[in-house]
Amino acid sequence: MSVPPKTKTRTLTQSNRITAYLFLLPNVIGFLVFTLFPILAAFGLCFVKWDFANPMEFVGAKNFLKLFRDDGFQVSFWNTLYFTIVSVPLTIASALGLAMLLYQKVKGMKFFRTVYFFPYFSSMVAVAVVWNMLYHPTMGPINHVLRLIGVQHPPDWMTSVVWVMPAIILMSVWKQVGYYMVIYLAGLQAIPEQLYEAAIIDGVNPWQKFRYITLPMLSPSTFFVSVLLVINSFKVFDQIIIMSDGVPGRAMYVLVYYIYYQAFQLFKFGYASAIAMVMFLVVLVVTIIQFKFEDKWVNYHSM
Amino acid sequence: MVLEGARARQSKAFFQKLLIYALLLCGTIIMILPFLWMISASLKPNNDVFEFPIRWIPKVIQWDNYVDIWKKIDFLLYYKNTIWLTLVVMFNSLVTSSLAAYAFAKIPFPERKALFLLYVMTMAVPFQVIMIPQFVILKNLGLNDTLWSLVLLQSFSPLGVFLIRQAFMGIPNELSESARIDGLSEFGIYSRIMLPLSKPALSTFAIFQFVFVWNDFLGPLIYLTSDRNKTIQLGIRKFITQYGVEYGLVMAASVCALLPVIVMYVIFQKSFIQGIATTGLKG
Numbered sequence: 233m234s235v236p237p238k239t240k241t242r243t244l245t246q247s248n249r250i251t252a253y254l255f256l257l258p259n260v261i262g263f264l265v266f267t268l269f270p271i272l273a274a275f276g277l278c279f280v281k282w283d284f285a286n287p288m289e290f291v292g293a294k295n296f297l298k299l300f301r302d303d304g305f306q307v308s309f310w311n312t313l314y315f316t317i318v319s320v321p322l323t324i325a326s327a328l329g330l331a332m333l334l335y336q337k338v339k340g341m342k343f344f345r346t347v348y349f350f351p352y353f354s355s356m357v358a359v360a361v362v363w364n365m366l367y368h369p370t371m372g373p374i375n376h377v378l379r380l381i382g383v384q385h386p387p388d389w390m391t392s393v394v395w396v397m398p399a400i401i402l403m404s405v406w407k408q409v410g411y412y413m414v415i416y417l418a419g420l421q422a423i424p425e426q427l428y429e430a431a432i433i434d435g436v437n438p439w440q441k442f443r444y445i446t447l448p449m450l451s452p453s454t455f456f457v458s459v460l461l462v463i464n465s466f467k468v469f470d471q472i473i474i475m476s477d478g479v480p481g482r483a484m485y486v487l488v489y490y491i492y493y494q495a496f497q498l499f500k501f502g503y504a505s506a507i508a509m510v511m512f513l514v515v516l517v518v519t520i521i522q523f524k525f526e527d528k529w530v531n532y533h534s535m
Numbered sequence: 536m537v538l539e540g541a542r543a544r545q546s547k548a549f550f551q552k553l554l555i556y557a558l559l560l561c562g563t564i565i566m567i568l569p570f571l572w573m574i575s576a577s578l579k580p581n582n583d584v585f586e587f588p589i590r591w592i593p594k595v596i597q598w599d600n601y602v603d604i605w606k607k608i609d610f611l612l613y614y615k616n617t618i619w620l621t622l623v624v625m626f627n628s629l630v631t632s633s634l635a636a637y638a639f640a641k642i643p644f645p646e647r648k649a650l651f652l653l654y655v656m657t658m659a660v661p662f663q664v665i666m667i668p669q670f671v672i673l674k675n676l677g678l679n680d681t682l683w684s685l686v687l688l689q690s691f692s693p694l695g696v697f698l699i700r701q702a703f704m705g706i707p708n709e710l711s712e713s714a715r716i717d718g719l720s721e722f723g724i725y726s727r728i729m730l731p732l733s734k735p736a737l738s739t740f741a742i743f744q745f746v747f748v749w750n751d752f753l754g755p756l757i758y759l760t761s762d763r764n765k766t767i768q769l770g771i772r773k774f775i776t777q778y779g780v781e782y783g784l785v786m787a788a789s790v791c792a793l794l795p796v797i798v799m800y801v802i803f804q805k806s807f808i809q810g811i812a813t814t815g816l817k818g
Contacts, residue, residue, distance in 0.1 A: 245645065251721050252644040259635035260650075262691025267657050270668035277667060284671070330562060336555050346804065347563050350570070353800055353807075355750040357768045358789035361775060362573045365782060371585035373572065406565070414811045467661055470752045474772060488663050488753075495667050496757055505667050512664045 277505035284499055295506035305507060307482045308490040311397065312511075315486060316465035319401045323461055324454065326409045331416035332446075345417070349410035356407070360474040363403045364390060390475060393483040400471055400484070407471075408464075412457050419453030420446070451530040459522050466515045487511045577601070577786035584782040600787040604774075610788065612763060613770035618795075620682050620766060621748045624689045628744055629737060632695030637725045639696065640703035641711055651700075654693045662753075670757060684758045689748060695740050698810075702736030703729055739810035742803045749796055767792045 253260075278296070281289045299305050330348055334341055351359060366374050367389035378386035387395035427445050436444070469488035476484035487507065495504035571591065576584045577600055579593045604610045638644070639651050669688060670679065678684040711724050719727070730737070755766045765773070771788045774781075800807060 248642055249644045249646075252638040252642040252647070255634045255638035255642065255721070255725070256650075257634075259631040259691050259696060262631065262687065263654065263657075263693065265672065266669060266688055266691060267665065267693065268653070270665035270672065271657060271660055273668035273671075274664050284674070333555055333559050333562070336552075338552075338555060338559065344559055344563060345808070347566050349808070350566060353746050353750075353796055354570075355752075355768055355789075355792050355796065357750075357752055357771050358573070358792050359569070361771060361785055361789055362569045365576070365584075365786075366569060366572070368585065371587075373585075373587060373589060376587040406569075410566075411811060414808055463661070467663060469663075473756075474752075491663060491667075492753075492757075495670070501667050501671065508664045508667065512661060515661070 274505055274509065277502055278509045280502040282501045284501065288502075291502065295503050296510070298503065299506065299510065304482065304485060305490060308485040308487050311483070311485055312466055312468065312487045314397055315401060315404075315468055316462060318398075319404055319465055320458060320461045322401065322405050323409055323412055324457060326405060327412035327416050327457065328450070328454075330409065330413045331420055332442075334413070334417060335420045345414070348413055351407045352410045354407075356470040357474055359407060360403070360471045363399075364475050367399050393481050396476065396483050400475060403475075404468065404471060412461070415457055416450065416453055419450050423449045448531050452532055455522070455526060455530045459519060462518055462522070463515055466511060573786050573789055576782060577790050579783050581781055581783050584786075597783060600783045601791075604784055604788045604791065607784065608770060608773060609762065610767075610770055610791070613765050613767045614791070616682060616764060617749060617766040617768075620685055621745055623682075623686050624748045625741055625744045627686065627690035628692045628695050629741060631691055632740065633699050633730065633737065634725070635696045636699035636703050637721075637729055639700045641708070641724070641729070642721070654696055658693045658697065666753075666757065673758070679758055680760045680764055682759070682764055685748075685751075685754050688754065689744075689751075692744070695744070698740050699733065699736055702733035706732050735806055735809070738803060739806045742799060742807050743810065745799055746796055 279290060279292055281291045281294075334344055334348075338344070366372050369375060369386075369388040369391060372389070374389070375386040387399075389395050389399045423446065427449070428441065431441050431445055467488055468486050469492065472484050472486055472489055473492075488511070491504050491507050491511070494500045494507060572589065575589070575591050575593065578596050578598070579586075579600075580595065580597050583590070583593060583595075639647060639654075673679050673684045673687065678687065706729060710728060714724050714728055715721075750768065751766075752768045755769050759765050759769060767788075771785065771792055774785050774788050
């Protein structure tokens with residue numbers, strides 16, 4: 233930027249400001265009304281009792297205290313945690329595995345990449361509906377195959393309290409693995425070739441190569457992927473509400489489902505907001521912990 | 536001896552390649568089979584859908600499924616709604632985001648840093664936290680149960696501002712400075728220099744928005760209650776509860792819901808993957 237003479241600075245700043253705000257206007261209005269204000273309002277709604285029809289009533293921390301006695305919330309919380317703890321490592325392992333395979337300079341890489349990525353951009357509704365049918369306890373192809381290979385009593389998948397979560401997790405990993413694979417592929421491409429060449433001269437075996445070069449060099453990608461995955465796992469909802477029609481009990485309650493249920497079916501806006509806030513805080517704390525441990529294992533190479 | 540070693544290495548490398556391809560192929564089958572099954576089932580009469588062993592090419596190809604879905608429920612209306620919603624949101628968010636991005640990238644004004652930081656920070660707040668206040672606002676505006684509610688919610692994407700600003704930042708300031716000296720207005724610089732030069736970023740964001748809006752489920756689920764406003768994603772679900780046994784129809788509807796996204800993806804595959812890879816690296 234060239235520096236204009238001092239006297240003109242103020243008018244220049246003023247006119248810049250006006251131009252800038254003219255450009256910003258369309259977006260800022262929407263941002264203020266539909267993002268910033270709702271964020272602030274979300275904090276306020278936690279402390280009220282409100283069903284929209286009747287006047288708002290301030291209840292202080294009551295909504296939060298209620299959470300301790302509400303086993304619907306507790307079941308949702310543990311189910312969400314279950315989903316997160318199983319699906320995150322599973323997705324990381326399969327995304328890394330696929331990326332490693334694709335990185336071996338194979339022919340048709342573009343084809344494979346497209347195929348693995350395919351489920352990610354497909355609509356969850358369409359995909360969940362198919363999987364629901366694949367999981368059909370008596371007629372579904374998955375159980376046909378299981379019976380074929382000698383499993384006498386294959387699980388009832390979507391109607392079994394025990395198996396419904398593993399079924400949903402498997403389907404979710406299948407759906408999202410391609411996205412994280414692409415991130416890993418980008419990470420792999422950033423590893424300098426010389427490192428491997430030097431290692432080969434030193435006579436390391438493939439496992440050591442993976443363990444002492446690839447894995448540490450990929451740690452920034454793994455860090456990014458795991459942060460993203462945890463955040464997204466806490467938001468799991470679509471596949472649950474689409475697939476869990478008629479599931480016995482509350483095996484499929486997850487946090488977002490419970491928020492949705494409280495807010496838009498029971499119209500308990502205040503209580504639902506409190507649950508949403510707790511969910512947000514939990515995700516925030518987990519993310520902060522992840523960042524705290526970052527320098528313990530993430531290695532930002534400067535090449 | 537040496538020759539034998541070389542040969543052993545060669546065959547080892549060969550088997551390694553073979554193993555890699557075998558694994559890749561397994562992965563391919565797992566990823567693609569549900570879709571093939573979907574297509575195959577969409578062309579079968581109801582009784583044949585669960586046939587086992589699976590007959591991939593149906594005995595009788597029932598094209599009727601693809602005709603019936605438009606008759607049994609108002610699928611055409613859902614389709615139109617979705618197309619309208621997707622295009623309007625895509626257009627709006629491209630315009631609002633790129634205008635804001637221009638101010639953030641190229642016009643120095645006092646509150647620039649603070650305001651941009653606010654934008655970036657709100658990106659970290661999950662939609663689920665603010666969906667209740669958003670719903671209340673839109674209800675007060677009298678817009679719930681209209682497609683406009685979703686248009687308003689999705690047209691002002693902080694992510695879009697962020698992505699497009701990155702692209703604008705990459706365009707050298709000398710370019711805009713010299714255009715300014717030549718008497719081009721700020722809007723002229725934005726529309727005639729910045730936009731054409733950042734087509735890759737704009738199209739990446741456009742596809743992201745397309746896929747997001749087209750596939751969105753929770754948004755329509757909350758806002759669109761009456762039948763005439765529903766989108767395809769809700770439409771399919773309605774199929775399941777109403778015609779739960781007619782699997783062939785559900786599958787045909789699912790294929791129709793996927794089609795536009797697949798076409799988009801095939802056309803813009805490169806920038807889509809690029810977009811993910813670069814956002815991934817930035818973390």
